[in-house]
Amino acid sequence: MEYLPNIFFALILIAGLGFFASNVRKLIRNIKLGKDINRSDNQPARWKNMAKIALGQYKMVRRPVSGILHVVVYLGFIIINIEVLEIIIDGLFGTHRVFSGVLGDGLYGFLIGTFEILAALVFIAVVVFWWRRNITQIKRFFNKEMKGWPKNDGNIILYFEMVLMSLFIIMNATDVPFQQAGIGNPISQFVAPWFSGFSPEALHTIEKGAWWIHIIGILIFLNYLYYSKHLHILLAFPNTFYAKLKPKGQLDNLASVTSEVKMMMDPDADPYAAPAEGAEDEVPEKFGASDVTDLNWVQLMNAYTCTECGRCTSACPANLTGKELSPRKIMMDTRDRLEEVGKNIDANGGTFVDDGKQLLNDYISPEELWACTSCNACVQECPVNIDPLSIIMDMRRYLVMEESAAPQELNMMMTNIENNGAPWQYSQQDRLNWKDEE
Template sequence: MEYLPNILFAIALALGVGYFARNVKKLIRNIKLGQEVDASDNKPQRWRNMARIALGQSKMVKRPIAGLLHVVVYVGFVIINIEVLEIILDGLLGTHRLFLDLIGESVYGFLIGTFEILAVLVLVTVVVFWLRRNAIKLKRFMSAEMTGWPKNDGNIILYFEVVLMCLFLTMNATDIPFQEMNSGNVISQFIAPWFDGINQNTVTIVERTAWWLHIIGILVFLNYLYFSKHLHILLAFPNTYFGNLKPKGQFNNLEAVTKEVMLMMDPNADPFAAPPEGEDEEEPSKFGASDVMDLSRIQLLNAYTCTECGRCTSECPANQTGKKLSPRKIMMDTRDRLEEVGRNIDANDGEFKDDGKQLLNDYITAEELWACTSCNACVEACPVSIDPLSIIMEMRRYLVMEQSAAPMELNNMMTNIENNGAPWPYNQMDRLNWANE
């Protein structure tokens, strides 16, 4: 019976970490459904982007109020959870505050005191976040796509953080030897008097209960991430590393199309000549994307990383003028469809069975796609380097090249370019007629 708590703790830890690993494996499987892309270029710049954007939160603080609040929660939550290592070791070894003897009372007290201050700051910040979402009701949290689960998800994570921080402070406040040490109990010393007059054994039970609930809560939170938009806590780092390094506005041109255009423009080119050594002469099986499997793995990683913060949509000029387009919805729809495909694969022994649905039309409409002005405002606004525009352009490419379903104005322009060498409906000989006036 002496080792029963340690055994129970080991079982809980194994179950929590095991289920998380299972979901991570499923996540990687889903992302790998996309088209493989080479992102091995300019590694130093990629590492710098990850350090600056994901770790340093450089794009988050462009909106000072929300940015500062997020930094407080980010720093507080990460640093406080350093103590999780001590909790895990204590749980497995049957010790109590193992690091106290290893690093000394003064250093340990400084660390725990810092953790307690950060816990209070996180609590204050979370309350402000909740008020912004539910009382003030900021416009970017009230969009059509932010109802039901997306709205509840944002609140659930705030409740999680409140509970975990309160348990942390309660655990310290009811730890009698820690309070008697009077070092590091910067905040908990004011909570400890709430338990005066209560039997010491009862206080110890409260401390143990808070300790157990704290670590179990962290394990539940860890596994909740897969089902939540807060997966960005983990994926922001690879997403910023694999972010697009090309200048904004530079689109990827299909080699097969570029080759055809060059042949048309060069009267001396031989269309039947063998391709240069090392080049692939095969045309793509499909132009553009109609479903998630046609998108790249980086685009699917983008979808899973989306924080649903709405900065992209709030900056989108098409959305501001009442168009149906919402870049945030593009990312959410992509993720929802990818999850649907993943469940399809799970239900069919690892094989995808055609379900008669696709990302285009069933999730994202042509009206949304053609509302985009391709201005890159959404890409610039995203705090974790997500690129909704790239998905929009791939799906528009499919509409144009596979279905000939471009809007009439665009079809007219392309016809004019083909016939007249310019987007205007005038013969080349008549272009300068305006000058005669």
């Protein structure tokens, strides 16, 4: 019976980490449903981007209030969870504050004291975030796509963080030997008097209860990430590493289309000649994208990384003028459809069974796609380098090249270019008529 708590702790730890590993495998599987793309070039620039944007939060602080608060929560939460290592050792071996004997009172007190200050700062920052989201009601948190689960998810994670930080302080405040030592308790020493009327046995029970709920809460939080927008805590690093390095205005062309155009422009080209060795002349089975499996794996990782912060949508000129387009919704819809496809595969023994649905029309409408001005404001604003424009352009490509479903104005322009060599509806012989006008 003496080791029963340790065995129970080990079982909870194994179950929590095992379920997390299962979700990670599912996440990787879903991302790999995308088409292959090579993003291994220019490694120094990619490492720099990851260090600067994901680790250094460079793009977050462009909006100082939310940016600085996010840095506090990010650093505080990560650093505080270093103590989870001590909790795991104590839980498995039945020790109590095992690092205090290893590190000595001075260093241990400094670390725990730092953790307490950070916990208090994180709690304050989270309360401010909650106030901004629910009381101030900042407009970008109340777009039509932010109803139901997306809205609740934002609050649930804030409540999680409030509870975990409070439990950490309570755990320290009710640890009588720790408080009597007077080291590492810059915050908990002011909370300890709240429990002054309790017996030593009751204090010990409260401390152990806070300890258990704290570690179980951390494991629940870890597994909650997969179902939450806060998956970006993990994916922001690979997402910034594999982000596109080309200039924002440079769009990718299909190799098969480029080859065809070059052949049309070369009067000496032989259309029946065998392709040069290594040439990419294979015509894709589908031009553009109508469903998530037509997108590349980086675009799918983008969808999972989306923080739903709405910075992209708040900067989108189409959205600001009342158009249907919301870049945030594009990413949320892509993620939701990808999850639907993943669940379909799981339910059918590892094989996708056609469900009669696709990303285009069932999730994202052509009206949204054609509202985009391709200005790249969404790409510029995203704090983790997500590229909604690439998805929009691939889906537009499908509409034009597979369904001939471009807007009338665009169809007229392309017809004029084909017939007249210019976007305007007059013949090439009339191009210089303007010079004869008085």
